[in-house]
Amino acid sequence: MVEAAHRVVLEQQAVEKIESGDLPVPGSGVTRAGAGSGLACNLCAQEIEKSKIEYEVEWCKGEAVRLLRFHLDCFQAWISNRPEPDR
Ligand SMILES: [Zn+2]
Known part of the structure; x- marks a missing residue:
């Protein structure tokens, strides 16, 4: 399935960006969904078209x-790297 393979690639990119410090570990910060801004996605670097949904995450870094911006798919790939909650 092409879609699943694409998702794996995005998740791998998300892992690499979290490890390199380009993206925060998911789970904190304010998240909003809205209309696309036409600016580049912080995961895949592609433009988020105005017709698409954009996820915005506020990242407090120091x-x-x-303000991070993601496509829906990219947001889901990033958030899937959220650490397991403590039991
Ligand atoms: Zn994207």
Whole structure:
């Protein structure tokens, strides 16, 4: 299935970006969904078209707040790397 393979690639990219510090570990920060801004996605670097849904995540990095933008697929790939909750 092409779709599943694409998802695996996105998840792998997300893992690499989390490890390199380009993306935060998922699970914290304010998340909003809205209309696409036409700006680049923070995971796949493709433009998020205005007709698409965009997920925005506020990332507090030290004293700065960065606004991350994701496609729906990219957001799901990133959030799937959330650490398991403590039991
Ligand atoms: Zn994307």
